[in-house]
Amino acid sequence: xxxxxxxxxxxxxxxxxxxxxxxxxxxxxxxxxxxxxxxxxxxxxxxxxxxxxxxxxxxxxxxxxxxxxxxxxxxxxxxxxxxxxxxxxxxxxxxxxxxxxxxxxxxxxxxxxxxxxxxxxxxxxxxxxxxxxxxxxxxxxxxxxxxxxxxxxxxxxxxxxxxxxxxxxxxxxxxxxxxxxxxxxxxxxxxxxxxxxxxxxxxxxxxxxxxxxxxxxxxxxxxxx
Amino acid sequence: xxxxxxxxxxxxxxxxxxxxxxxxxxxxxxxxxxxxxxxxxxxxxxxxxxxxxxxxxxxxxxxxxxxxxxxxxxxxxxxxxxxxxxxxxxxxxxxxxxxxxxxxxxxxxxxxxxxxxxxxxxxxxxxxxxxxxxxxxxxxxxxxxxxxxxxxxxxxxxxxxxxxxxxxxxxxxxxxxxxxxxxxxxxxxxxxxxxxxxxxxxxxxxxxxxxxxxxxxxxxxxxxx
DNA sequence: CCCCAATTTCTTACGTCGTAAGGCTGCCTT
DNA sequence: AAGGCAGCCTTACGACGTAAGAAATTGGGG
Numbered sequence: 001x002x003x004x005x006x007x008x009x010x011x012x013x014x015x016x017x018x019x020x021x022x023x024x025x026x027x028x029x030x031x032x033x034x035x036x037x038x039x040x041x042x043x044x045x046x047x048x049x050x051x052x053x054x055x056x057x058x059x060x061x062x063x064x065x066x067x068x069x070x071x072x073x074x075x076x077x078x079x080x081x082x083x084x085x086x087x088x089x090x091x092x093x094x095x096x097x098x099x100x101x102x103x104x105x106x107x108x109x110x111x112x113x114x115x116x117x118x119x120x121x122x123x124x125x126x127x128x129x130x131x132x133x134x135x136x137x138x139x140x141x142x143x144x145x146x147x148x149x150x151x152x153x154x155x156x157x158x159x160x161x162x163x164x165x166x167x168x169x170x171x172x173x174x175x176x177x178x179x180x181x182x183x184x185x186x187x188x189x190x191x192x193x194x195x196x197x198x199x200x201x202x203x204x205x206x207x208x209x210x211x212x213x214x215x216x217x218x219x220x221x222x223x224x225x
Numbered sequence: 226x227x228x229x230x231x232x233x234x235x236x237x238x239x240x241x242x243x244x245x246x247x248x249x250x251x252x253x254x255x256x257x258x259x260x261x262x263x264x265x266x267x268x269x270x271x272x273x274x275x276x277x278x279x280x281x282x283x284x285x286x287x288x289x290x291x292x293x294x295x296x297x298x299x300x301x302x303x304x305x306x307x308x309x310x311x312x313x314x315x316x317x318x319x320x321x322x323x324x325x326x327x328x329x330x331x332x333x334x335x336x337x338x339x340x341x342x343x344x345x346x347x348x349x350x351x352x353x354x355x356x357x358x359x360x361x362x363x364x365x366x367x368x369x370x371x372x373x374x375x376x377x378x379x380x381x382x383x384x385x386x387x388x389x390x391x392x393x394x395x396x397x398x399x400x401x402x403x404x405x406x407x408x409x410x411x412x413x414x415x416x417x418x419x420x421x422x423x424x425x426x427x428x429x430x431x432x433x434x435x436x437x438x439x440x441x442x443x444x445x446x447x448x449x450x
Numbered sequence: 451c452c453c454c455a456a457t458t459t460c461t462t463a464c465g466t467c468g469t470a471a472g473g474c475t476g477c478c479t480t
Numbered sequence: 481a482a483g484g485c486a487g488c489c490t491t492a493c494g495a496c497g498t499a500a501g502a503a504a505t506t507g508g509g510g
Contacts, residue, residue: 129409
């Protein structure tokens with residue numbers, strides 16, 4: 001094509017620019033819109049040019065995780081240093097991490113899809129173990145704790161039911177049809193459904209449920225200490 | 226092409242045959258190998274023929290979930306009826322569900338990817354709520370419990386680190402390099418790593434960790450009852 | 451039996467994706 | 481000045497999901 005006729009002074013590509021463009025696309029249009037050609041377009045370059053800065057799509061996704069986790073670790077470290085016991089410190093750290101995740105709805109799916117461990121993810125968990133150790137945890141219990149928290153340690157929890165608008169509507173109809181087959185859920189939903197009308201955020205569980213579950217686990221660990 | 230010269234008596238396609246073929250492919254070669262052309266090949270048919278029995282790939286995946294959950298609900302119901310309080314009953318149900326998940330390593334990823342609720346998934350959770358209700362839970366606490374359990378209710382928990390062979394080897398090298406930057410994890414792993422050599426199953430956390438976390442949550446709920 | 455209509459399957463084709471292979475260009479060094 | 485190499489581009493291939501419509505099969509009524 002050899003466009004570029006417009007005499008813009010061509011900013012050179014770089015891994016960082018590629019990754020940031022990818023994050024921007026994911027933020028605005030979702031992870032499935034993050035495509036080589038689309039990133040190229042955003043950078044006024046050709047898709048194949050990206051391969052000079054990124055080995056392949058897997059490496060690209062790893063890089064996106066790195067960018068995300070850099071932002072997350074920075075925020076989390078900033079929220080650090082305030083007083084409190086291990087439980088308060090972990091709670092603060094995790095809820096701060098959650099803020100970042102809420103800014104990037106694609107992040108949970110991406111993190112779960114990665115098979116290679118990224119240093120920044122490991123580093124985040126190292127700090128969590130540190131907090132637990134200084135709170136009197138044995139290594140063994142801290143290890144159990146990481147498993148028990150799972151993705152909640154990073155501020156999210158995958159929800160099997162997505163209570164977003166469409167899904168709820170569909171499920172309402174279904175529950176009406178199968179009301180007699182699902183007595184317990186029907187009862188539960190009729191009692192709960194309309195109490196917190198708009199606290200859910202689509203992809204994620206709502207904040208109150210997250211905090212409830214987090215505290216349940218932290219308190220449980222406290223008792224085993 | 227019009228092969229089929231071989232006068233095999235052509236078994237007609239059906240939604241069920243398509244779905245079962247898809248499950249078989251996922252079991253043997255992974256979810257990413259479940260492709261329209263591949264399913265067709267397995268059934269000696271063309272890819273486009275599948276569309277008469279399945280609306281599109283999304284519908285196909287929904288159908289796979291249905292097949293999976295049918296197997297799961299059947300197993301879970303069979304394990305039912307034995308004595309015990311709500312906690313023992315839920316434990317048994319969930320660990321039975323886990324058995325099915327271990328047979329289908331692709332199931333967690335698939336379930337997390339579905340945005341529409343499938344009836345069989347809802348039904349499974351209805352029974353869980355029923356167990357909790359008969360154990361003295363309020364609807365509100367049962368609701369919290371479902372959130373707290375998350376995917377663990379179905380017998381799995383997504384692990385951020387995949388402790389499979391390759392990843393561990395890579396991480397070992399990384400931990401050696403960054404040992405001073407990750408003091409807590411290095412300490413933890415050196416104490417724990419070689420105690421349970423082969424209890425991990427690759428995609429999933431190992432059984433002991435799962436049960437620890439499950440009991441942590443169930444005990445925590447018990448205390449809130 | 452044959453014929454017709456409905457059901458089921460196949461053919462062809464399009465647009466999208468990731469990326470292999472290799473060509474062009476301009477700066478940096480000697 | 482010449483050569484080299486870093487950076488970017490062109491072209492092309494083989495997957496993928498699936499739209500559109502043609503072909504083949506099947507079952508039922510003369």
